[in-house]
Structure formats: C-alpha cells, structure tokens
Amino acid sequence: MSVFTAAADQSVCAPLSVLGRDVTVPLVTGGEVTYAALDYAASAPALQRVWDDVAAYAPYYGSVHRGAGYLSQLSTDLFENARRTVAEFLDCRAADQVVFTRSTTDSLNLLAAALPADCQVFVFETEHHASLLPWQDARVTYLDAPRTPRQAVETLERALADRDPYGPALVCVTGASNVTGELWPVRELAAAAHAHGARIVLDAAQLAPHHPVSVQDLDVDWVAFSGHKLYAPFGSGVLAGRADWLVEAEPYLAGGGASRKVTRREDGGVAVEWHETAARHEAGSPNVIGAYSIASACRALTEAGFDTLVAREQHLIAKVRAGLAEVPAVRVLSLFGDDAPRVGVISFVVDGWNSSHFAAALSAEYGIGVRDGLFCAHPLVRTLLGSDPQTQGECGAPEAAPGEKSLNAIRVSFGAGTPDEHVERFVTAVKELVTEGAKWTYRTEEGRCVPAV
Numbered sequence: 001m002s003v004f005t006a007a008a009d010q011s012v013c014a015p016l017s018v019l020g021r022d023v024t025v026p027l028v029t030g031g032e033v034t035y036a037a038l039d040y041a042a043s044a045p046a047l048q049r050v051w052d053d054v055a056a057y058a059p060y061y062g063s064v065h066r067g068a069g070y071l072s073q074l075s076t077d078l079f080e081n082a083r084r085t086v087a088e089f090l091d092c093r094a095a096d097q098v099v100f101t102r103s104t105t106d107s108l109n110l111l112a113a114a115l116p117a118d119c120q121v122f123v124f125e126t127e128h129h130a131s132l133l134p135w136q137d138a139r140v141t142y143l144d145a146p147r148t149p150r151q152a153v154e155t156l157e158r159a160l161a162d163r164d165p166y167g168p169a170l171v172c173v174t175g176a177s178n179v180t181g182e183l184w185p186v187r188e189l190a191a192a193a194h195a196h197g198a199r200i201v202l203d204a205a206q207l208a209p210h211h212p213v214s215v216q217d218l219d220v221d222w223v224a225f226s227g228h229k230l231y232a233p234f235g236s237g238v239l240a241g242r243a244d245w246l247v248e249a250e251p252y253l254a255g256g257g258a259s260r261k262v263t264r265r266e267d268g269g270v271a272v273e274w275h276e277t278a279a280r281h282e283a284g285s286p287n288v289i290g291a292y293s294i295a296s297a298c299r300a301l302t303e304a305g306f307d308t309l310v311a312r313e314q315h316l317i318a319k320v321r322a323g324l325a326e327v328p329a330v331r332v333l334s335l336f337g338d339d340a341p342r343v344g345v346i347s348f349v350v351d352g353w354n355s356s357h358f359a360a361a362l363s364a365e366y367g368i369g370v371r372d373g374l375f376c377a378h379p380l381v382r383t384l385l386g387s388d389p390q391t392q393g394e395c396g397a398p399e400a401a402p403g404e405k406s407l408n409a410i411r412v413s414f415g416a417g418t419p420d421e422h423v424e425r426f427v428t429a430v431k432e433l434v435t436e437g438a439k440w441t442y443r444t445e446e447g448r449c450v451p452a453v
Contacts, residue, residue, distance in 0.1 A: 013308045016300070017048040018231065018417030025367045028440045028451045033367035036422035040229070041178050041345045041413035042371055044209060046293070047231040053296040054233070054289055064288055065257065065279075079288050082295035083278065089298035090223055090240050091214035097278045098240045100291045104205040105130040107224035107239035108172070110281055111201060112138065114249030119168040122159055122198070124152070125379040126335065128178050131203040131224075132379070135172070145383045148336055149185040153192050160196035169198035175207030179377050179384070179411065181317075181345030182336050183207070190219045201241070205229050209415055210313060210343040212306045215241065227294040231301070231416065236290025239281075247276045255283035301416070309416050313344050316414055316423050320346055323427030329353075329434045333384040333409060344418070347375070347411040349385070350434060355408040356449035361438045364451045366429040368422075371411040381409055 024032040037045055057078065062071030064079050083098045092098065101107045112134040115121070121135040124143045132142075141159055146152035156171060163169060171193040176183050186202055193200040201222040204213050208225045215223055222241030228234045251258040251274055258280050261273040274280050301309065321338075324330045329351040334340065350358055359372035374381045385407065412426060441452040 013304075013312050015312070015419050016231075016304060016309075016416040018045040019048060019051055020045050021417065021419075027367060028364040036366075036368040036425055038412045038414055038418070038422060038426055039369050039371050040209070040415045040418070041181075041206060041375075041411060043228045043234070044231050044415055045417055046233050047297060047300050047417070049300045050232050050293050050296040054293050057289070057292060061288070064286055075288050079286060079291055082291040085295035085298050086238055086240065089213075089302060090238075091216050092240055093216060093242075095243060096215065096241055097243045097246060098238060099246070099278045099281050100286060100294075101224075101237040101239055102235060102287075103130075103228070103237040104128075104203060104224045104226040105134075105237075107237050108201070108203065109134045110239055110252045111170075111222060111224070111245075113252055114245045114281075115170065116168040116245060116248070118165075119170055120163055121170050121172060122156060123172045124155075125383065126177065126179075127172065127174055127377065127380070128203065128205070129376040129378070130205070131172050131174060131201075132377075138170075145335060145380060149188070149340075153185060153188045156189055157192045157196070160193065160198055163196075166197070169193075169196070171198050171200040172203065173200065174203045174205075175213065176210065176343045176345070177335070177377075177380070178206050178345060179347050179375050179380050179409075180334050180336075180340075181206070181342035181413070182334065183211075183341045183343065186218050186220065194219065199242070206343060206345060209301075211310060227290060227297065230294060230297045232293035232297045233290070236287050236294050238294065243276075246278075246281060250274075251283060252281040253283040257286070258283035304416070313415065316418060316420070317342065317344055317346070319420070319423050320412065320414075320427060323423075324348060324430065327431055327434050330430065333381075335380075335384070344414040345411065346413070347381075347384075347409045349409050350430075353433075354449065355410050356444075357438070357442055358433065359410055360442055360449040360451065361433055361440070362426070362429055364442075365433075365439055366425060368426050368429055370426075371413070373408050375409075375411055382407070385409065 023035045025035045026032050060071055060074050062075040064076050086098050108131050115138055119138050121138045121140045126145045143155050146155055173189050174184055175186055190200045199221040202220040204223050204225040207213055209230050224239050227236035258274055259272050260275045263271050265271050324332055331349050333347045355372040359370050362368040362370055442449050443452045
C-alpha cells in the first residue's frame with residue numbers, strides 16, 4: 001500500500017561525512033568514547049559538504065534583493081538559485097512557489113494563515129504537533145489513528161464525504177512518522193483528498209532526509225520540511241506548492257521585501273501593493289545562509305543517490321530491529337505492524353524501566369544520544385502505549401523518577417551519516433542494561449533523569 005519501497009540492491013555504501021563524527025564524550029564509568037548521535041529525528045548532524053559550502057560562501061555574504069554592490073548581487077543570485085534547487089529536489093510543478101521559512105512548524109503555520117475562509121482541515125491524531133496544532137483558527141476534524149494504510153485512506157474518504165457544508169478543505173498528513181518511522185500511503189491519501197475536492201499538504205520533515213519526495217508523483221498540493229532534519233544547520237525550512245492560496249492571503253509577515261509598492265493615501269494612511277511571488281511571505285532580510293545550506297543538502301543527497309542511501313538505511317534498520325527483537329523486555333511501537341516500510345526511526349519501551357532513566361544510562365554509560373518522552377506527538381504515543389488520552393505528559397522528559405513508571409518512550413533514529421558501529425553499540429547497550437542493569441546511580445533533576453554525583 002505504501003508508495004515507497006526499499007531499494008532492491010542491498011549493497012551497503014559508506015556513511016556520508018557529517019559534522020561531529022569524531023567528537024568524544026566522557027563516560028561516568030571512566031574514560032571517553034566517540035559519541036553515537038542516534039537522535040536524527042530531532043536534528044540530523046550537518047553534512048560536512050554543507051558546512052564546507054557555507055564556509056566558502058561566508059566571505060561573500062551580502063544583503064539580498066536590496067543592493068547594487070557585487071556581494072549583494074552575488075548573494076541574491078545564490079538565494080534565488082537555492083530556491084530553484086529546492087524546486088528541482090522536490091520535483092515541483094512549473095507554477096509552484098518555494099517559500100523559505102524557519103522550519104516545518106513555521107511552514108505549516110504560514111499555510112494555516114493562508115487558508116480560505118470556512119476551510120475545513122482534516123488531520124490524523126498521529127501527526128507531530130507541528131502539523132497537528134497550526135489549524136486552531138479553522139474548522140478541524142481530528143481523525144483517529146489508523147492501524148493499516150488502507151484504513152487510513154478509508155477513514156479519510158469517509159470524513160471527506162461526510163463534511164458539511166461542502167467547501168474548501170485541506171488534508172494534512174505526515175510522510176513518515178517521527179515516532180514509529182512508518183511510511184504513510186501519501187499518494188493514495190492525495191488521490192482520496194482530490195476525489196472529494198480537498199487539497200493536501202505533506203509534512204515531509206521525516207521523509208525528505210530518507211526518501212526522494214516528488215510533488216508531482218505523489219500529487220500533493222504542498223510540501224513542508226526543515227533544514228535541520230535534512231543535514232543542514234538550524235533555522236531554515238521550506239513550504240513549496242500551489243501559489244493561489246498563498247497569493248490570495250495576506251502576507252505572513254508585513255514588512256520590507258513582501259511589499260512591492262507603498263504609497264501614502266489622501267486620507268493620510270498607507271496603501272500597500274504586495275508581491276505575488278514567494279517574496280510575499282518572506283518579509284524582512286531572509287536567511288540566505290539557511291536557504292543556501294538547504295540547497296547544498298539537496299544537491300548532496302541527490303548526488304549520493306537515494307537508492308544507495310535507502311539501501312544502507314534499511315541495512316541499519318534491520319540491525320536495530322533484529323537486536324531489539326532478541327530482548328523480550330523491549331516492545332517496539334508500531335501502528336501498521338512489523339512488515340510496514342519505514343525510515344530509520346524506532347521507538348520502544350522497556351519493561352521495568354523508566355524511559356528517562358534508560359535514555360540517561362545510554363548516554364552516561366555508553367556515549368549514545370537518543371530521545372525519550374512523547375516526541376511532540378502526544379496523542380500518537382498515548383495511543384501506542386494504550387494510555388488514557390487525558391493523562392498528562394510532557395514533550396520532553398517525564399517527571400517520574402528512576403524505577404517509576406512513566407508515560408513516555410525511547411526513540412532511536414539514524415540516517416545517512418550513521419556508521420554501523422553506532423547502531424551495534426546501541427544494540428549491545430540495550431541488552432546489557434536489560435540483563436545487568438545500570439552501572440551508575442541516577443536521580444531526577446528539574447524533570448530529567450541524570451547521573452548522581
């Protein structure tokens with residue numbers, strides 16, 4: 001049912017070069033170890049290639065769109081070329097706009113602000129908060145978590161068919177879950193949306209770093225993603241897609257760059273003529289380096305070849321899943337089942353362990369960085385854990401002390417820069433912690449589990 005499948009060629013390439021690959025961290029038990037960054041789903045390390053590109057450009061930094069000098073013109077060309085590179089990376093339609101934002105969250109809030117009057121929004125409870133929450137000013141229908149891809153499509157079809165009154169509608173769906181890593185049937189959901197007169201926006205924050213994303217092939221109306229998950233530095237994002245709703249909406253921010261012409265009116269006020277290009281929603285001095293870094297990451301991933309990257313990631317996923325399957329105390333969280341296609345994001349719980357305690361031990365005793373909590377996807381994690389939807393929980397660390405039960409899980413995530421040794425160390429650490437227990441004593445400090453000094 002999924003539109004994405006692992007590459008048939010299982011040959012494994014070397015990991016891409018990323019920043020921090022040689023960083024060492026101290027262990028509470030003594031000595032140091034190379035840090036195993038296994039929290040890619042939160043922020044992937046920047047590719048060395050991206051960092052080198054940014055460093056090469058930095059001496060030529062200049063203002064954009066507003067200067068006649070050489071550096072200003074150079075920076076303007078670089079900024080607009082970055083827009084074209086992203087459009088190519090996403091296989092956008094000729095008339096689509098690429099708007100540079102701060103993040104996926106910013107992109108989806110921009111789109112929410114551009115919705116037509118009386119627009120209905122349909123979103124599954126399985127979404128990350130970035131795509132679950134921006135629609136508060138619209139009429140929102142929250143759909144229950146499906147247990148199969150087919151059920152997801154059928155649930156959406158029923159909801160769209162029953163909507164009243166029949167008018168503008170938007171479906172928001174993730175491409176890959178930030179909790180389970182499972183791939184969603186995006187093309188089928190897009191077909192269902194369009195068959196019922198609705199549009200669809202794809203949250204590709206977890207998909208774009210792992211798989212090619214084609215706006216045309218998937219037939220989605222918009223795509224949103226973040227640079228910091230695509231191996232670029234923090235602070236940049238993209239909203240790409242159809243122009244009409246964006247052009248008809250008031251600018252996301254009012255200011256220079258978004259305005260094409262400003263004049264005084266006879267009544268003493270100000271009349272504004274706004275741009276109808278992507279600049280309409282990019283007021284202020286843009287994040288040129290952020291846009292350039294995203295474009296650099298797009299080029300690097302394209303040149304590396306997604307078939308090769310997917311094959312290598314599937315190799316790592318198989319290692320982790322096989323290792324966790326050997327530990328009876330571990331329960332891997334899943335919506336669609338063990339056979340569902342997925343990216344390198346795996347969440348689990350361990351019987352007898354507080355999730356924060358387990359994550360703290362992985363870090364302090366093994367030099368492994370993972371994430372614990374509800375992963376800014378509270379309804380989904382609660383559903384997967386079978387807990388009361390009203391139970392309180394936090395996006396980050398739980399309040400429970402070591403040894404106490406917590407409404408949280410542990411997430412390990414990896415990607416193009418992850419060496420085999422990191423996932424092998426992780427699997428070994430999980431087995432040792434479950435069978436032998438932690439080697440150190442831990443306490444709760446400001447809501448986090450930390451080694452006791």
